[in-house]
Amino acid sequence: MCYSKEVQLATGSTIWVSSLIYYFWFSIKYQAIQKKWLMPFLKNVILAFALIGGHQIFEFLSLLTQNQIVYKIGLILSISSMYFFIHSLEVILNRDLRSKVALWVIGGVAVHAFLVEMSFEQFSFYLKHNSVFIWASAWMLLFIYFHVCAIKGRKLLKDDISKKAIITYLLATLDVSFILSAIYTLWGYSRFSLNVCTDSPSIWCTFYVIQIFALPLFLSAVPRMLDAPKNKTTQTLKETLLYFLVSVLILILLISTLPFFKCLSLKFVFP
Template sequence: MCYSKEVQLTTGATILSFSIFYYIWFSIKYQAIQKKWLLPFLKNVIIAFALIGGHQIFEFLSIVTKNQIVYKTGLIFSISSMYFFLRSLEVILNRNLRSKIALWVIGAVAIHAFSVTMSFEQFGFFLNHNSAFIWASAWMLLFIYFHVCALKGRRLLKDDISKKAIITYILATMDISFILSAAYTLWGYSRFSLNVCTASPSVWCTFYVIQVFALPLFLSAVPKILEAPEEKTDQTLKETLLYFIISITILALLISTLPFFKCLTLKFVFP
């Protein structure tokens, strides 16, 4: 089996290099298309991808250096990607989704992470995050909130092609790797008692390299299959609160399954 540090370095470098290439290539293509939202959308998506690639690089450096600051910086890089995914969604929906709330969540996670000692270790082709419950929960909260906003936002689009494009966008940017990593984690749990709590975040990040091969297909098609609304709309505070309540409820249901996998420990939650 490959060592984790080799896999993390390879996946991180792949994500970063392809992200840079896609930004240059599609920036040139989009400049010739009379749709002002394309370039801001591209910028936010690429930054999000680059941050996840950066997290992979920092996982590699964490293994090599065993340094807490390096490890925690990587965690913040990773969760920060969700802010830019939300920003990209705001662009294609032409709707204020209150994405700045994500910055408050990320800030709180950063304060917590740099206030405690966190444990991590190399395992197989990924990293075991032994005390990253707060970070992982916040990541999933923003991930779920993103999906709630996307599914609600697509209903505001006029044509069916654009509505389907939102689903394609979600798959091309996050959900393919999420589904595959979840399947692998459950398989690993059943076959060799993989720790679902500590392993799943790094498994997902490693599988994320798959998204860099799906992304260009969407970026090539998006000018033709999606029409961003001309009139900008705002998600009300009431709607935002409702969507966060829904997201927290879904997150709580997911967390409630962890005792079944016998991995939810006090040390994992309170490092």
């Protein structure tokens, strides 16, 4: 039985509705707190969640219409969320992480997506992405860069509880679903030959609905946990290049594991 359409609609709608509720609820709470960074932080996080929810909705519409443009818009919405996650990190660290670099990556992915034919199909509770190597690689590159900046940025925070808040932030926004989807993907590969390359992106996206339950816990705690730096700093160009280089190397290591799963093919890389 294939019920991917219903799952994508349900998860996307849940993320959208919850994001809207959280925005209005925490806007009221944050406006009563004398911390100027709270509202910009909230806006960026909610926008990131909404974009991922939008990807789920567009996956539903893609399956409904079998339309390539709808499918590709969904991919671009998804990767665009990483810009807002990185920007939200800039807010709580009060540091320019050169997040606009992410826009160049996203722009390149968008151009590539609309220049090539892509195929997709519904399977079980998720979508098989048969030709998204460039998109998935770029997504992971920004995901890794985000984590590198967060881990390095912890050193700018004075107290231990603020440093712990950054780790909690990563878990509440991205990492819980990433870890669970990775576990499910590996289990699925070992049990019923799940295709790691084509299946894992949508599995993670579907599992992402879990984050919507972790987010309010973090948003409730962050005003108490985090003491954002008062003086704004800027990540140097040298640091940015270094962090991107580290991110690329980690990405290459991850990609190098794909042949082990017997799913990396020329058709997947060059659709």
